[in-house]
Amino acid sequence: MAESCSNFDFGIKSDDEDLYVEESVELEVGFKSVIVVDNLPVVPRARFDKLDKVLRKRFSQYGVIKDNGFWMPVEEDSGKTRGYCFIEYNTPQEAELAKNEANKSPLGTYKMSTNMFDEINMFMNVLDEWAPPEARPYTPGENLQHWLGDEKGRDQFVICSGSDTEVLWNDARQVKADPVYKRTFWSESFVQWSPLGTYLATVHRQGVAVWGGAASFNQLMRYVHPQVKLIDFSPGEKYLVTYSSHEPSNPRDTQ
Known part of the structure; x- marks a missing residue:
């Protein structure tokens, strides 16, 4: 939407563009405080609120979740959850704690898989074709004794x-x-x-x-x-x- 509107700005920079850029920068910095929780129950719309409440209570014990920092996507056709959610904490330390602790105990019969958002992003950008790492020449260090x-x-x-x-x-x-x-x-x-x-x-x-x-x-x-x-x-x-x-x-x- 923002790209299509910029084609008709007639060379005049809108004040909204500054706000959009600032918001994007803030979100990019906040990725270090975001975790991705996978292997969650897939529930219909009628049970969405109950699962939402259970997850918020469970992950609030690891840190303070930001306002609008919990998002559980749903399928447009069926209205069912997709089995994963995103959670943003106030600090990267809280997100790291949640990642390490949440995987130790299951959610009922569901064994959750929690990862940092930056890790998921890194894995998605892995090249399809494997290339051997460049060999580094050995450089001996000083004798410490x-x-x-x-x-x-x-x-x-x-x-x-x-x-x-x-x-x-x-x-x-x-x-x-x-x-x-x-x-x-x-x-x-x-x-x-x-x-x-x-x-x-x-x-x-x-x-x-x-x-x-x-x-x-x-x-x-x-x-x-x-x-x-x-x-x-x-x-x-x-x-x-x-x-x-x-x-x-x-x-x-x-x-």
Whole structure:
């Protein structure tokens, strides 16, 4: 409808076009908060309201559903539901929680299949013909335990002083330790070695960053956890646990 009307605008831009563009942008951004629920009962028009009420009550326990954020399409001829619906939450975190939890318990005898709208859109755009992925050449990274091969058999230690954080060689035979790496404003709280000395973790308001390397200490991974207070590595360095006593602004926040 909007395209056909634009053919007769006589070169004059309508004020309605601005409103249409703004609404489209808002909907596009909101797709991350939309889930698609499939394998629902197919019911006639007379039972539509009952199913609508049951689904709204069921999915409201995972988050706040937006106004006009629930849509269950029906067939035009028969008036029966099509077996799926769309639900839009206030936040992507609530939608992610609904997707993960709704599939664990069936709706009566119906085992629902819940997915993010963005995932469905991605699957629909998959090419019909398969093409092998492009092979990437192997580029070896730095040896994260390079310090174990030190000719003098030294360990490394880290010092935080003011805004500076410095890694140095530990050698009791020298009055002044040899520097390895130094960086300003590297951490906002504290730093911590992993149990085997493979990684050095820095703690920030947004989360934790893990670093490693022979001498450059490149960033290897980031873990988002706002207001993190404590961290701990597993003995084999395969897992990192973060803890925060900060109350999230959204109580349903999965973080």
